[in-house]
Amino acid sequence: MIVVIFQYSQRLRADMFKRKIYAALKRWKDESAGSTAMMIEGARRVGKSTIAETFARNEYRSHVLIDWQKAPQAVKDSFLNNMDDLDALFMDLSVYYGVRLYERETLFIFDEVQLFPFARSAVKHLVADGRYDFMETGSLISIKRNVDDILIPSEEESVSMFPLDFEEFLWAKGEELLAEAVRHSFDSRRALSPLLDNKAERLFREYMLVGGMPQAVERYLDTADMGKADRAKRQILRLYTQDIEKYGGSDKERVRRIFDEIPSQLSKHEKKFTLADLGENARGREYRDAFFWLDESYLVNRCVNATDPHVGLSLHSEDSSMKCYMGDTGLLVTHVFADRTYTSNELYRDVLFGKLEVNEGMLVENVVAQQLRASGHRLFFYSRYSRQAEDRMEIDFLLVGEYENAAMKARICPVEVKSTKRYKTVSLDKFKAKFDKRIGTQYVLHPRPMRVDGDRLYLPLYMAHCL
Template identity: 55%
Template sequence: MIYQRKAYQRLQEWKQSNGRASMLIEGARRVGKSVLAEEFGRREYAKYLLIDFSQAPREVIDLFLHQRHDVDSFFRYLFAFYAFEPVERDTLIIFDEVQFCPQARAFTKQLVADGRYDYLETGSLVSIQRNVKDILIPSEEESLELNPFDFEEFLWALGERPLADLINSNYQDKQPLPDMLHRKAERLFREYMLVGGMPQVIARYVTDNSFMAADEAKRSILRLYRQDIEKYGEIEAKNIAAIFDEIPAQLSRHEKRFRLASLRKGARYQAYQASFFWLADARLINPCFRSTDPNIGLGMNMEQSAVKCYMADTGLLVTHAFSDSRSTKENVYRDILFGKIELNEGMIVENIVAQQLKASGHKLFYFSQSDANSSRMRVEIDFLLAEPYENAAGRYRISPIEVKSGKRYSTSSLDKMRAMYGKRIGTEYVLAPKPLVADAQGNRIQLPLYMSGLL
């Protein structure tokens, strides 16, 4: 089943560049990279050729290793092997799973310069050392990160486009949804939290109308990720697996910052830095770093060793949290959906907001400050964004975001942060399971969780 993805429009924009660069689609395994690339080739070109390097025969690999000096001969041999007849300037060649043949990625520099065809690459783990060693990464390469479905794409898949459009327009107008539609959006967002955004999981959920069927698909993906860690993690495999297994427990803690001491007494970030990078490059996690001085240019003031480790897909996190059993029954999911079973809502809700912000193109930062002698100095802000602030003539300010899983909450950290940093602070956001409310001054907005992807 093929669903509409927002990334498709980005590919259409790339196509208009008339072949001045190749396009690399990066993303986690099973996030839909190959499906997107092939659907784009089928709909937008007269012809397309997909070369899957994960199973390409030795003869094809040899062409990319030994025939790059003569582009004309390369094409003749390649097209003869696949019995393929291209249409010049209307053919897309897809290098699928290009990490298995890094030389093909380097070769796109010459192929793009040749100008006869367009080139899409798909890949996972394309930045780790083994996949960039001894190759020159072409400057004639653009990149697109394909994330799991965001909530809007999830609604499209469920046939709820009118509701998705209404949520979007009401967010722009800063108007709450009518109560009936607000309740519907909240219920569908909770479904989304449990199902997640992996395409084959959504397909199982839509086809079977079953959380248990979706759970089976998620367990299959988690097994694949564990196999990848063992196979491609190399000397870091043990540390990578230890971090990955510990994610639900770490996120269930109040402050959610990853404590390396839980892995090994006296552990230091430097010893695990490569493992965190591997997980981030595989798109299995969304790391969120502490900002030590909240200001424009958040990345310049981040503390890498103070990291929250969110899973890239919240549906996978839910299943990962229940990994001590062989399956999660339908009634368990239903009870969680309707709040009949106590689950760490804070963990799930904060992870889904991180997922939505990442899908919207934001890098993730948080802020925390503590004082052992005074609780009044304790500040915990879940996320920070740099964005234009209407009350400062559109100049950029820091927008702090607090995520609330319940309907009753305090905003003391937001109050303290504005008092501490004054004019640095722009619009404050509270994301909670409640309708939209904006104060008259535009300084603080309460948003329902289902609008988090619109920030």
């Protein structure tokens, strides 16, 4: 009985995590009014099913959850046979799942819809019927085998879901006031007090090691043991490896090589992915589909080189030069220690307090990439090699933002990430000098308090999610 209660409390706690995506779903419901379906995309175990169910319970009178991983063939047959008789389909689903349906007050959730692509193509007819709302969740939904022979409905909106960012991690820990203080500090350009700065920095380092996968966060909050959170992350990494084997198709070996190579690639100074490390004869065209698979699965966050930094960054991107970050930094930490069968709480504590030699620059840049991606940014960097030292530069990330000193017109916002308190900004200085008229606010993310220097803003790392 004790075990049952404990499992229930864990499930309840995970359901209660406050997620930013909820507001996007609420806007969809209010503005769409049933005219479109909503697809939630994201990596496996990122919380898609949980947020869909939570939203359904809170915002609708009733809901029907169809998990296509478990749905019997009879349910699939009802879809296949009743597209011309939706009354019969809705009757089948209502009675089979034991849920009374209410016009405009019932939500159907198609969970893991990529496992039954016909249901996704049927959304066009279901939405046109107008009686109920429809939400889908999916992983790998753009992989060829999951879109073959189906018409993707134009009535489908989509939103991406990522692991918890640092602000959501603070909410999960009950630190809402600190989260508000961090956000207010960023908006007002006034540094937090030393007391709050130290607390936010400590919790950010915790977050960097635990990561934002809901299962790992839940385990850590329940036990305060990073070793037990590590077990949850190892289970997720095993699931991802199984997905690669199961769904990677003819590219699965290449996908696996890239995935296994990520920690090594990120440990390099420039962190650009070098294909030659995968094999002497590795070529970009051979690995293009493998990188696409990892990108579409949300297992990685790709960052491509914008060779001519204008506001339209994608117009000048060079896919052959890229960095490949793990989608979750907590998973990266566990991936780094993959040679061990278990990573203890004590080892995590040694990393946390700097007693163990770990490439902190790798973790810091990865966690910043994770925050930027969760905030809706596509990832670009700038790299220029030249024999002339004055022309050689590397900018970690490029964002586009409104610039106050240019009548709020869009400008390039370079972002430099520093993992130590002592550093130089040589590349940023060169970049500003070379592209001055295109540049807006410059950001330096570092393990120090905030300070403002003209149009350059030095931010503590724990404010990365504010950008």
